[in-house]
Amino acid sequence: MVVGVGLLIAVNLMALSVSASRRYYFAGPANVAVSFTGPFQEIAAHAIRFASEIWHHYFYLVAVARTNDRLEAALKGAAQYQNQCMELALSNQRLRYLLNFKEKNPRPLIAAEVIGRDPSPWFKSVTIDKGVSEGVARGAPVVMAEGVVGMVTDAANHYAKVLLIIDQNSAVDVLLQKNRARGVSKGASVDRCSLDYVLRKYEVDVGDAVISSGLDGVFPKGLRVGTVEKVIKKNAGVFQTVYIKPFVDFEKLEEVMVLLPRATDLRDVGR
């Protein structure tokens, strides 16, 4: 028995050293565990939401809560629309001079509910109630009306694990909307990201909007990521240190949308 335990520790140590050196980890075992725990998490999440709904909509000022929900939804839509308009105006100016402008098809979306969160305090991921059967695949971007949420790292039959952009292993190629300066957004803590590799020559101000650049091949261009919260420009060095506050409130994450591949992408893969 003692030899067995020693062997287990040795095997475990090897697995740990291999997986710790990779940014995204094993997919196989996770699918099994997520498939097992998923249904229980789904039931628990629905029960919690049901209890929370009863409290907020029946006992806690019925009319005010409903109006508030409606107005919040409308505001989210308006914010997204405003950002889209701003992006369209900016890109229109640049693309006006390009003759080979090609209009891209919008990607199909699927709504999913968050049914569980990462058990550890160090890693930031959530489990959603959509998986391979619904078309969700590993590497699919996950968004909300407010902005970018994360990326699917494991997909089981009916459930998937999403790595949030605030996780330390997450990286999104981004642009500063105002001056188009490029950088990489990485998870820094519970509610903020660091923006790395922004050249010192760019003027970055607190409150500037940060959007996805589309160059990482995961997130389409123009999705809202966050706003600049802090800028540290040291006397020496090529880059400046920038911190972003994401638009998405990850503490209150309940529903998300997964971007599915376009039909044309799938046809290309088929070839």
Place this chain on the structure above:
Amino acid sequence: MTYGFYVIIGFVLIVLQTCFAPFAALPGDMYDLQIPLMLYLILFRPFRETVFGAVFVGAAMDSISAGPFGIYSMTYLLVFISGTWIVRFLHSGNRWLLPFFVVYGVAVENLVFWSVCLLPGSVVRPPADSLASLGEQVLWGLLTGAVLISGIRFLHRIWTGWMDDLFPRVSEREEGRA
């Protein structure tokens, strides 16, 4: 039959940890709720059941976490080995020592995490607030750890009672082996 209890209680604790604790918006970071289960096994159950618990619960937790595969399995195996040794000297079955035993488990888990950060070639970085997180986990462990261990012990007694009623022969055989 008793292994079935560990599987069920393991899943219940995972759901509590991943659904109820985050949605209840409890202040601070909650500690790993599987640690009280592991300590219950170390303190009150035979060796082979503890090894089963460490391997099964460790694999399940590693699979659903976004961290490197092996953090939880390693934690439970280390808690099992060191915990068994400590119990011989401290008699930690004493209920007044239970909260401190839970704190010990939390400390081992955090130590494993920091060690993974220091592994050569590791891409895992400790978050800026990891010390504050440890403090919060320790506080939660002190407040609720002993209650959880006692609760698991109580539920296991009820489970054993049911199993004795349903399958008397199997239970007798299991008792004979133990």
